[in-house]
Amino acid sequence: MHKPSISIITVVYNAATSIEYTIQAVLALTYPNKEYIIIDGGSTDGTVDIIKRYERHISKWVSGPDAGLYDAMNKGLEMSTGDFVWFINAGDAPASPDILERVFTGNSYADIYYGDTMIIDENGKKIGRRRLSPPSALKWKDFRKGMLVSHQSFIASRKVVKKYDLRYKFSSDFDWCLYALKxxxxxxxxxxxxxxxxxxxxxxxNIIPGLKERFQIMVKNYGLISTLLAHLTITPKFFWFWIKHKRF
Known part of the structure; x- marks a missing residue:
């Protein structure tokens, strides 16, 4: 039975202390129908040397200057050929080697697959699940409550995605996921x-400018009044979690 192809894309810049962890985790995936793409922003700290160490196992990689995180992610999209795209950036990892076999089951496939996210520290030790939990059935209107699914746990068909909007420097992934869900x-x-x-x-x-951008994206999609009302609930929960756990 034909299984869909997937492009796993890693964006990295000066992450010599964490990129090898990500590369090894992606290369450990047992799903056969995949390609692995790395977009480096012109690192000067030894990151490129680490990438070169694994390059015979990497489908495509480039290194050079870009206009920021989302410009690099757009480069990855342009280079990708898979039916689906999955961004696993430097320092992050798939949850397990067999995770894609567990995602792509059955005879027909969804446009988007989503799940939960485990937060880890700089040593790879598990801290706990993300503050926001994925709903049982995700719809685009659910993002009025915040980004209920992290970008790293959002696998999307190329048919439903677009390029990242470079007007947003910190929250374009929120806009991108909303577009795909719609x-x-x-x-x-x-x-x-x-x-x-x-x-x-x-x-x-960049949490404050990121939240400002996210507010703008929510207003664009849901309207000002709806967004303001949603923040009456979102804001207290966010800051309470931040004060208690020092993470979001």
Whole structure:
């Protein structure tokens, strides 16, 4: 039985301490119908040397300057050929080697597969599941409650995605996932932890501008009044979790 092909894309810049962890985890995937693409932003810290060490196992990789995270992710999309795309960026990892066999089951396939995310520390130790839990049946309107599914646990058909909007520097993934959900005919909950997400990174370091962008995206999709009302619930929960756990 034909199984869909998937392009796994890793975007990296000066992450010599974490890129090998991600490469090894992706290469350990046992799903046969996959390609692995790495987009490096012109790293100067030894990241490229690590990539070269594995390049015979990597489908495609490039290194050079870009206009930021989402420009690099657009490069990955342009280079990809799979039926599905899955972004596993530097420091993150698929949840297990057999996770894609567990996702792509049956004889027909959804447009989007989603699941939960396990947060890990810099040593790969599990911290706990993400603050927001995936709903049993995900619809685009559910993102009024926040990004209920992390980007690393969102596997999308190329038929329903677009390029990342470069107007957003920190939250374009929120916009991208919303667009895909709006265009999807079938969205499937895998009921699995799909990815391991390293705590920290660009989003955490730029949390306030990221939240401002997310607010703008929500207004664009849901309207101002609906977004303001949603934030009456979102904001207190967010800051309470942040104060208690020092993460989001």
């Amino acid at each position: 265009n999807a005919s079938k969205v499937q909950n895998t009921h699995l932890i799909l990815s391991l997400f390293r705590d920290g990174g660009i989003t955490k370091k």
